[in-house]
Amino acid sequence: MTTLFISDLHLEAGLPEIGEQFLDFLDEEAADAEALYILGDFFEYWVGDDDPDEYYASIKRSLRAFTDSGVPVYFMHGNRDFMIGDEFAAETGVTVLPDPLRLELYGKQVLLSHGDALCTDDVEYQQMRSMTRNPEWQATMLAKPLDERLAIARHARAQSQERNKTLSESIMDVNQEAVKKTIAEHGVEILLHGHTHRPGIHGVDVDDRFAKRVVLGDWYEQGSVVRWDEDGLELSVIPRQAGPSENETGDPAP
Secondary structure (H helix, E strand, O other), rough: OOEEOOOOOOEEEOHHHHHHHHHHHHEEEEEEOOOEEOOOOOOOOOOOOOOOOOOHHHHHHHHHHHEEEEEEOOEOOOOOOOOHHHHHHHOOOOEEOOEEEEEEEEOOEEEEOHHHOOOOOOOOHHHHHHHHHHHHHHHHHHHOOOHHHHHHHHHHHHHHHHHHHHHHHHHOOOHHHHHHHHHHOOOEEEEOOOOOOOOEEEEEEEEEEEEEEEEEEOOOOEEEEEEEEEEEEEEEEOOOOOOOOOOOOOOOOO
């Protein structure tokens, strides 16, 4: 059986085609999977598990039906949905994972991450990330009325979009030294992450050995998935229209 990895769907009511493709993915390919891992930015923003938004509620119901079918789903926070909590996990049946997470998969030592912690050249973002991941900051935010939290999230999203227009592509990508350090510290062969929206498979030389960095793509124009079984991994696109998947990189499986 195959283990599936996805990230960066950025689900929201304003882009219903992404949610529709995700639900089709659950009903079709994922239904026969060993497990499904969602590596962050599943939602465009998340201000707390008490948000009654009907679109998000419909996604939660679909996830609950899927996990009830017997396929485990593992979720890792991203920079857009880091406030997903215990109530969401209980409602959907997903297991929330720490970031990063080291595990053995099909005989390989693997590190899973959303990926934003590797973008160390963006110092301003890393400072913001450190603040928003602080439990005290999150508790203060959750104590605010829902309408105020939603307004803050929308304002932050607009600011982020404007700021990204002025940043160089290299600053928004991972730092190669941070990648090497992370792989070395965790002693893994493969680092798998999302966040950058730059799908690919990259070789990394770490301490006189060879490792791989596998990057998932976003779902704005098409789906992106890593399929992994005992024969190795494949990074593929999932066309928005019905049709066979195409390999995104042509990189051979490890």
